[in-house]
Amino acid sequence: MADEVVLLDFWPSPFGMRLRIALAEKGIKHEYKEEDLKNKSPLLLKSNPVHKKIPVLIHNGKPVSESLIALQYIDETWNDNAPLLPSDPYLRSQAKFWAEFVDKKVADFGRKVCMTKGEEQEAAKNGLLDCIELLEGELGEKPYFGGETLGFVDVTLVPCYGWLSVYEKFGNFSIEAEHPVFIAWGKRCLQKKSVSKSLPDQQKLYDFVVQLRKRHEIE
Amino acid sequence: MGGVKLVATTQSFFCTRVQWALKLKGVEYEFIEEDLRNKSPILLKYNPVYKKVPVLVHHDTPIAESLVILEYIDETWKENPLLPQDPCDRAAARFWAKFADEKVVFGVWTACTMEGEGKEKAIEAALESLAHLEKQIEGKKFFGGEQIGYLDLVLGWIPHWLNTMEEVGGMKLLEAEKFPCLIEWGQNFIHTPLIKECIPPREKLIEYLTASLSYLRSLAAKKP
Numbered sequence: 001m002a003d004e005v006v007l008l009d010f011w012p013s014p015f016g017m018r019l020r021i022a023l024a025e026k027g028i029k030h031e032y033k034e035e036d037l038k039n040k041s042p043l044l045l046k047s048n049p050v051h052k053k054i055p056v057l058i059h060n061g062k063p064v065s066e067s068l069i070a071l072q073y074i075d076e077t078w079n080d081n082a083p084l085l086p087s088d089p090y091l092r093s094q095a096k097f098w099a100e101f102v103d104k105k106v107a108d109f110g111r112k113v114c115m116t117k118g119e120e121q122e123a124a125k126n127g128l129l130d131c132i133e134l135l136e137g138e139l140g141e142k143p144y145f146g147g148e149t150l151g152f153v154d155v156t157l158v159p160c161y162g163w164l165s166v167y168e169k170f171g172n173f174s175i176e177a178e179h180p181v182f183i184a185w186g187k188r189c190l191q192k193k194s195v196s197k198s199l200p201d202q203q204k205l206y207d208f209v210v211q212l213r214k215r216h217e218i219e
Numbered sequence: 220m221g222g223v224k225l226v227a228t229t230q231s232f233f234c235t236r237v238q239w240a241l242k243l244k245g246v247e248y249e250f251i252e253e254d255l256r257n258k259s260p261i262l263l264k265y266n267p268v269y270k271k272v273p274v275l276v277h278h279d280t281p282i283a284e285s286l287v288i289l290e291y292i293d294e295t296w297k298e299n300p301l302l303p304q305d306p307c308d309r310a311a312a313r314f315w316a317k318f319a320d321e322k323v324v325f326g327v328w329t330a331c332t333m334e335g336e337g338k339e340k341a342i343e344a345a346l347e348s349l350a351h352l353e354k355q356i357e358g359k360k361f362f363g364g365e366q367i368g369y370l371d372l373v374l375g376w377i378p379h380w381l382n383t384m385e386e387v388g389g390m391k392l393l394e395a396e397k398f399p400c401l402i403e404w405g406q407n408f409i410h411t412p413l414i415k416e417c418i419p420p421r422e423k424l425i426e427y428l429t430a431s432l433s434y435l436r437s438l439a440a441k442k443p
Contacts, residue, residue, distance in 0.1 A: 050318065050351060064310045066317060076306040089294040090280060096287045101268065134268065 005030035006058040008044050010037055012208050014107055014159030015067040016055040017198050021155050022074045024194035025082045068099055071155060084152045098138055098145065099156040106131050106160050113171040114209050117218060125171045129178060136181045143188060154189060161186035162199035166206050170213075223248040224276040226262055228255060229419045230427045232376035233285040234273040238417045239372050240289050244296040286316055289369060301369040315355060315362070316373040322348045323374075327381060331388030331428075332435050342390055349398060352377075356400045360407060371408055378405030379418050387428040 007023065007030055009016035023030050035044055035054050047056045047063035056063050057070040059077065064070045075084040085092050109131060112124035135157065139145055145153035164186070168175055176183050189195045223241070225248050227234035241248050253262055253272050265274045265281035274281050275288045282291050293301040302309050326345035333341045352374065356362060362370035377393075385391055393402060408414060419427075 059307075062307050064307070064314075066314055069310050069313045069317065072313070073306050073310040076309065089291055090277075090282070092294065093282045093287050093291040096290065097282070097284055100284060100287065 003029075004058075004060050006033060007031070008033050008035055008041075008047060008054050008056040008058065010035050010054050011200055012205055013054060014110075014163060017159035017162060017200075018067045018155050019055050019057060019070055019074070020198035021150075021158065021194050022071055022084060024198060025084075025150060025155070025192075026074065026078045027081070028074070028078055068103055068156065071099075071152065075152070082149070084146070084150075084155060086146070086151070095145070095152040098135070098153045101131075102135070102153065102157045102160070106135075106157065110160055110163055110167055113167045115213065115216065115218060121171065125173055128167065128171075129175065132175065132179050132182050136179060139181065139185055144185070150189065150192060150194070158186065158189045158195055159199065161189065162202075163205060165202045166209055169206060170209065222276075222278045224251055225249070226251045226253055226259075226265060226274040226276065227272045228253050230424055231272060232380050235417050235419075236285055236372045236375055237273045237275060237288050237292070239375060239414055240292045240301060242413045242417065243299050243301070243367065243372075244292060245298065246292070246296055286313075286320070286373070289372065293369070299366070301363075301372065303363070303368065312362070312368070312370045315352070315370055318348075318351065319370075319374055323352065324376070327384055327392065330390055330392065331384045332432060332439075334436070338390070342392065345392055346397070349392060349401065353398050353401045356404045358400075359404075361404065367408065367411065367414070371404075375408060375414065377401065378409040379421075380424065383421060383424045383428055387425060387432055 005023070005028055007016070007019055009020070009032060011034060020032075033041075033043070035041060037054070040052060043058075044054065044056065045052055047058055048054075048065040051065060053065070055067055055070065056065050057073065058064075059073075064073045071084060085095055106128065109124045109128040113121060113128060116124060138153075142148075145151050145157070161182075164175055190199070223246055225234070225237060225241070227237065227250060229235075229252065238248075238250075251261065253259060255272070258270060262272065262274065263270055265276060266272075266283040269283060271283070273285055273288060274283045275291065276282075277291075277295070282288050289301060302312055323345070326341070326348045330338065330341040330345040361367050362374065381393060385393070393405075395402060409418070
């Protein structure tokens with residue numbers, strides 16, 4: 001029986017981007033369904049009744065929600081190529097630890113840099129820079145967090161790299177100046193087709209946030 | 220496989236869940252009690268990112284974050300598997316573990332700490348999140364099926380810690396009519412010998428929670 005894979009997503013979502021990259025890395029044929037978050041589809045509401053959020057991966061009718069959980073599901077189900085997690089339990093634990101760190105901290109700081117102002121925005125900028133510094137430490141001399149190839153942490157973090165120039169514009173700061181290692185890593189990831197075709201155009205992202213800020217009356 | 224240490228506190232259920240996992244797998248370990256008001260150099264060295272317990276140290280290598288530790292334990296010691304085999308079931312277990320840690324724990328603690336008007340709303344939110352768990356355990360002995368599994372360990376704070384929080388927070392959440400299955404599961408779980416031997420004495424837990432509550436309320440009172 002042929003696998004039926006559907007991804008419910010929203011184009012600017014860094015969480016959705018993770019799954020796009022993973023599916024592309026593993027060459028998994030799937031149907032991409034763009035959700036209108038102001039008018040959520042019955043399929044989304046049925047597939048993720050608890051949170052009603054994207055992304056949701058639907059494999060042969062069974063939904064998997066939460067991007068890191070779906071990444072692990074993809075890695076365990078399509079385990080014959082492009083492994084995202086290493087086989088050693090300790091290295092796996094470190095990858096999961098750092099992916100959770102990115103999930104908990106980086107995305108939230110990034111969102112606040114775009115959607116707040118004044119003191120709250122300053123705190124978010126500093127938070128984001130602190131996170132990037134810690135992550136650079138973890139990356140060390142390796143080309144990717146996964147070693148010689150893209151791994152779990154790379155796939156989790158690279159969407160934030162995709163949002164970088166947007167964070168810099170709204171936060172009025174330069175991440176590149178302070179963190180060349182992080183930038184070099186991001187550019188290296190972008191050379192992979194699975195990444196470059198999964199990250200949206202930065203200008204489009206910028207315009208999206210401008211509209212969002214207007215709607216939320218942030219000046 | 221030797222050299223297992225657990226840097227933890229007796230009161231924290233994030234730590235107890237790791238103890239349960241080690242005991243279920245028959246792993247010997249050294250328990251290193253941490254004083255969170257006066258964090259040791261060991262903790263700061265082993266968990267520089269969060270400076271929190273629990274930290275599992277295996278062959279001098281630290282692993283932090285309780286859910287990450289549970290999966291490490293499951294992959295390193297293969298007897299009595301904690302997570303199910305099927306990727307779909309594994310994803311479901313992980314989903315509910317994340318939901319429980321983010322929504323249920325937070326919701327119950329908020330209901331506990333809130334006073335006045337906000338308390339009713341916080342209680343409602345906590346009940347809503349607990350209702351999801353009631354649905355998940357319906358018709359099953361344990362969340363893991365016939366045996367205790369990953370999700371039972373993650374939710375294992377409910378039978379002992381939750382009712383202590385109810386007492387300290389002056390509220391009732393787990394009522395028999397609304398949560399018959401969750402209550403029955405809780406009793407089955409907490410009376411399992413391996414599980415029971417790790418839980419902190421009730422009086423100590425009440426003391427600890429009461430102190431935490433006073434501290435948090437005093438911080439809230441100081442805010443402008």
